[in-house]
Amino acid sequence: MQGVTAIFLKEVQTEWRTRVALSGVGLFVVGALLLLGLGLKDASVSRLTAGALVWVLALFTAATGLGRAFVQEAERGTALVLRLHANPTDLWLGKFAFNAALLLVLNALTAPVLFSLLQIDLETVNVGVLSGVLAVGTLAIAAVFTTMAALVAQTTARGGLLAALAFPLLVPAFQAGLNGTKAALGIGMEATTKTAWQVAAGDMMMLGLYTVAAIVLSLWLFDFIWND
Template sequence: MDWLHGAQAVFLKDARLELRTRFALNALGLFVAAALVLLRFALGDTAVDAPTAAALLWIVIVFAATVGLGRAFVLEEERGTVLLLRLTLRPSAVYLGKLAFNVALTLALNAAAALVFLVLVAPAVHAPGLFAATLALGAIGLAGATTLLSAIIARTASSGPLLAVLSFPILIPLLFFAVQATRLAFEPGATWAAAETDLLGLVGYGGVMITASVLLFDYVWRD
């Protein structure tokens, strides 16, 4: 139970710090809103069909995630609190806490992105449940893949564009499944059964990424 309490404590600490400044939430929200407004301007009067809409939405989400999710461990390094975390908690507890926080952040990001997208680009959503499930599963996969990578880039001297470089090739399976499932949700006659493989792919991807991260996090975390 100690271990779970530790993870919970890390999560609550991050959540409390975030709610105090709301920096990441505001930055991510504005990033998504600005990107989608730009998108609408660039599109002009062009009508967007289902495959294009799904692709555009997920590109914005993935870019926003690589901008916003890199901070989890960089902040600890900047504040000099890494050592204390290392002393007090087992690595897997730290990872789990950070992962939970990133999942929460990504869920908020996806919800905001989807809302703004529905208003600005206005695709016809024929299966709202499927759309929501895809966004939620995508958030878990996205956070699962980027949390370990953000721990890696926190150890480098210049972490600027590195998270994007490291995560894009790894996020491609996620992008594929998520875009496919979203496209199905935007098309008339959408059924859960049609999207089964893509949803299972998302679940599998998230599971593999989180499992691999738990196993590898030790080596990133300790000195």
């Protein structure tokens, strides 16, 4: 844990000094919410569309902010120092922890604002189910993007290549996340006596298993990606 904590704190200090990820992601989130609010101001947006837009924003927020996870080392020429002094497992876990924390905060702020702009009554939303689905889904997104960021850090087309590589891998997670979000929003609940937690339980389990698999595979492959 000492090595993981050191990498995590390094990421926090670097971001606090440069604010590259925060400024880029912040501008994207504010711009996206503003455009959605203005474009759909007088439209009757369904709950299903609102749930899908939450995951669209989560994907592109990750693509905007998490792509620099290993780019800063490649640009500054400090990647060799990390290879010599940091264990690959500690390095990946530290980077993942920072990316997950950043994305969790952003998604926690974005989702309620988006629902308010789309005139979705928050009192009818099962906040517990929605929070659980978003939290587990965010961990899955952070795990995949952290590994893909290391893979494309040495290429020239980093941003576009990162999203292109990560999205196909995340399709199962997005499907389960959207199904869980539908349960939290009460979509399709009229024909069942089950609670939102019971309806979303299978999808949350799927998300949890996917996240565990993504983390385990990333830790297994990262040594080859980072050193080769």
